[in-house]
Amino acid sequence: GESVGLHLPTLSVQEGDNSIINCAYSNSASDYFIWYKQESGKGPQFIIDIRSNMDKRQGQRVTVLLNKTVKHLSLQIAATQPGDSAVYFCAENRNYGQNFVFGPGTRLSVLP
Amino acid sequence: NAGVTQTPKFQVLKTGQSMTLQCAQDMNHNSMYWYRQDPGMGLRLIYYSASEGTTDKGEVPNGYNVSRLNKREFSLRLESAAPSQTSVYFCASSENSGQPQHFGDGTRLSIL
Numbered sequence: 001g002e003s004v005g006l007h008l009p010t011l012s013v014q015e016g017d018n019s020i021i022n023c024a025y026s027n028s029a030s031d032y033f034i035w036y037k038q039e040s041g042k043g044p045q046f047i048i049d050i051r052s053n054m055d056k057r058q059g060q061r062v063t064v065l066l067n068k069t070v071k072h073l074s075l076q077i078a079a080t081q082p083g084d085s086a087v088y089f090c091a092e093n094r095n096y097g098q099n100f101v102f103g104p105g106t107r108l109s110v111l112p
Numbered sequence: 113n114a115g116v117t118q119t120p121k122f123q124v125l126k127t128g129q130s131m132t133l134q135c136a137q138d139m140n141h142n143s144m145y146w147y148r149q150d151p152g153m154g155l156r157l158i159y160y161s162a163s164e165g166t167t168d169k170g171e172v173p174n175g176y177n178v179s180r181l182n183k184r185e186f187s188l189r190l191e192s193a194a195p196s197q198t199s200v201y202f203c204a205s206s207e208n209s210g211q212p213q214h215f216g217d218g219t220r221l222s223i224l
Binding site: 041042045089093097099 | 116145152153155156160202204208209210211212213215216217218
């Protein structure tokens with residue numbers, strides 16, 4: 001389930017289950033969104049992106065869903081593995097601007 | 113191909129000391145960025161450089177200066193460090209504005 005930790009929301013899932021990580025974005029004018037994965041001690045790593053003219057985009061084991069009506073983005077990870085344990089955060093951008101606005105992140109914990 | 117390289121990885125300073133964080137990218141990217149990451153918060157943009165020869169303030173520029181030395185290198189300087197600047201600093205680059213950013217592994221800075 002999902003719980004609020006001291007600093008970050010945490011999602012704990014069993015290995016092999018599917019994970020869904022959610023993000024509420026702030027600007028209705030944002031037209032480009034990225035999901036990043038950040039492992040402990042490392043910099044953020046690009047996972048998948050989506051533009052506002054799409055509702056869904058699939059990658060390898062990951063799917064991003066965009067609901068512009070409620071300004072909501074989700075990242076689905078299929079068959080979650082221990083190597084998926086990390087902090088995931090979304091970033092939004094408008095009109096190819098320099099500034100991406102990053103969410104605070106969700107910590108994904110994969111249980112054996 | 114190293115991507116984005118940051119030095120140093122760790123640093124401890126006393127209040128009032130100065131230091132420069134170095135960043136270099138080998139992807140021939142035009143745009144470079146400096147962020148800070150604090151517990152429970154998303155990445156916040158300090159300064160960015162849209163292209164060689166230009167720099168602009170981001171969300172939290174106070175207490176920092178930057179130099180885009182050439183296309184590869186973008187440095188961040190703290191002139192008089194304060195405890196509030198204790199954070200993890202990330203440098204990033206992208207081919208152009210509004211495109212996915214590639215991050216270094218960060219500099220962990222503590223100011224006593």
